[in-house]
Amino acid sequence: MVDRELDVLVIGAGVGGLAALHLLRAEGLRVRAYDAAGDVGGVWWWHGHPGSHLDTEGPAYQFSFCEELYRDWGWSERYPAGYEVQRWLRFVADRLDLRRDLALRTRVVSAHLDDARGRWTVRTDRGEAIDTRFVVACTGLLPGPAADLATDDFAGTVLRTSDWPEGRHDLAGRRVGVVGPGTAGVQLVPWIARDTAHLTVLSCAPVWVVARSNPVYGWAERDAYRARFTELRTTLPTTTTGDRYEPRHRPADLEPAERRALLEDLRRDGSRRLWLDGLTGLGTDPAVDAEVTAVVRDAMVARLGDPRLVDALVPADHGVATGPVALDDGYLEACARPDVDVVDLRRDPIAAVRPEGVVLASGAVHDLDVLVLAEEPDAGAPALGAIDVRGRDGRALDPSASLLGLAAPGFPNLVTTAAPPAPTSRHAVMTTVREHQAAWIARAVRDLDAAGCATLEAVGTGPATVDGVGDYLARCAAEAAAGYPSFRRR
Numbered sequence: 001m002v003d004r005e006l007d008v009l010v011i012g013a014g015v016g017g018l019a020a021l022h023l024l025r026a027e028g029l030r031v032r033a034y035d036a037a038g039d040v041g042g043v044w045w046w047h048g049h050p051g052s053h054l055d056t057e058g059p060a061y062q063f064s065f066c067e068e069l070y071r072d073w074g075w076s077e078r079y080p081a082g083y084e085v086q087r088w089l090r091f092v093a094d095r096l097d098l099r100r101d102l103a104l105r106t107r108v109v110s111a112h113l114d115d116a117r118g119r120w121t122v123r124t125d126r127g128e129a130i131d132t133r134f135v136v137a138c139t140g141l142l143p144g145p146a147a148d149l150a151t152d153d154f155a156g157t158v159l160r161t162s163d164w165p166e167g168r169h170d171l172a173g174r175r176v177g178v179v180g181p182g183t184a185g186v187q188l189v190p191w192i193a194r195d196t197a198h199l200t201v202l203s204c205a206p207v208w209v210v211a212r213s214n215p216v217y218g219w220a221e222r223d224a225y226r227a228r229f230t231e232l233r234t235t236l237p238t239t240t241t242g243d244r245y246e247p248r249h250r251p252a253d254l255e256p257a258e259r260r261a262l263l264e265d266l267r268r269d270g271s272r273r274l275w276l277d278g279l280t281g282l283g284t285d286p287a288v289d290a291e292v293t294a295v296v297r298d299a300m301v302a303r304l305g306d307p308r309l310v311d312a313l314v315p316a317d318h319g320v321a322t323g324p325v326a327l328d329d330g331y332l333e334a335c336a337r338p339d340v341d342v343v344d345l346r347r348d349p350i351a352a353v354r355p356e357g358v359v360l361a362s363g364a365v366h367d368l369d370v371l372v373l374a375e376e377p378d379a380g381a382p383a384l385g386a387i388d389v390r391g392r393d394g395r396a397l398d399p400s401a402s403l404l405g406l407a408a409p410g411f412p413n414l415v416t417t418a419a420p421p422a423p424t425s426r427h428a429v430m431t432t433v434r435e436h437q438a439a440w441i442a443r444a445v446r447d448l449d450a451a452g453c454a455t456l457e458a459v460g461t462g463p464a465t466v467d468g469v470g471d472y473l474a475r476c477a478a479e480a481a482a483g484y485p486s487f488r489r490r
């Protein structure tokens, strides 16, 4: 017994799910999107904690499939806060009238193929069974754990940055410990340090940070970037990161002093330009990594002052090319406050979480009312892996083995977006990636119907890696243009 029949069932209503719902519906298909969250927005709904921010400049983090949609939204800052990104996605859902085909607070628990009929049966945690021709999984990534901690004995409150809808928790006047902290902690800490009674930063892996410059955007700035809509639409899908920047300066063309001056200028810009718009060879040439890393390290050391904090918070075992690099809003200054303790867990790990707080291996005890686990999306953990997906002969899906991150052999008409080698946000602007994946899916379905076929199935997997966003999207486009040679269409 099924409750509903669809052409396409989309899982997820974040950036990817909303683009897929809109673009597939525009093909005249019966489409419905399901999301476990309480509203649209994906991670931006889940990560509504203080300090949640884009590190991509707002003008690059928008959809380009509709110029009116682009022009009618205006960011209030160069780097919008998470709640503003979520508001933008609410605006997208309302403007495109997507809500009539959206089921929120509904988790998809299984998707099983009926191979004989070439259709899928999808079940939700509300007990609904849906019969659908295509499943499009825009499920994003699962949060990576901040630390392997057993917190059951803690008498206070345990919070996770990955499950923090906007405005839900008030930390004012409380003794708070932040474990992680990774880039999620870098974003959270400066915004709560002012209000907590006491803050303990329990750091297990320091992160490279560059002080963010986040000017307010008024009418003039909005007009300026809106005027570049066509240019952005054309260039973003072709660059390595899906951003408008691409390294332009060959190290050999500049004297050492000129290179240092260039890198210092880019650092002062308070943006990702230091590593996206600077010297070529970052990531492949260790000498370039060393030069860029020195600029970031020197600025961090100057901001921190205290050698004990430098030891705890400045990475020493890797450069910026391999580690996450985050923009920060006063993270280092917050850590240097007299009412903030920084604990280097690499030297003194957590031995146990007790009712009163955390106990370190040295025996030191940090009394806490609230323990925050600073979790962020884990590039190695597609959320699709948490759904019981069964393809031909009841085989379970392995989201890590796919064709271009889009499809897998034995799973006809199942399309995914967040599987490798599709670029992840550490290296990419995800609106660029997801929008073009959604457009690819809509085109593939249209082409399938035009060819009089019912199913689309990958015949193999690969490639394991791609060379950035431009390369990835070009490979997807080439596959479609060539008539889907890596797929079987029946």
Ligand SMILES: Cc1cc2nc3c(=O)[nH]c(=O)nc-3n(C[C@H](O)[C@H](O)[C@H](O)COP(=O)(O)OP(=O)(O)OC[C@H]3O[C@@H](n4cnc5c(N)ncnc54)[C@H](O)[C@@H]3O)c2cc1C
Pocket: 011, 012, 013, 014, 015, 016, 017, 034, 035, 036, 037, 041, 042, 043, 044, 047, 052, 053, 054, 055, 056, 082, 106, 107, 108, 109, 138, 139, 140, 141, 187, 376, 377, 383, 384, 386, 387, 417, 418, 425, 428, 429, 430, 431, 434
């Ligand atoms: C704090 C933070 C800062 C970031 N900064 C940037 C940045 O500067 N630039 C950038 O490009 N990216 C950034 N990102 C990455 C961000 O994840 C992507 O930009 C983008 O939002 C991913 O969209 P998505 O649709 O692929 O996945 P998600 O936004 O993760 O959406 C997936 C949705 O699927 C739903 N879902 C999953 N499984 C199920 C299920 N079984 N049933 C029902 N629903 C399900 C989830 O509830 C979720 O709402 C940031 C992320 C965070 C958390």
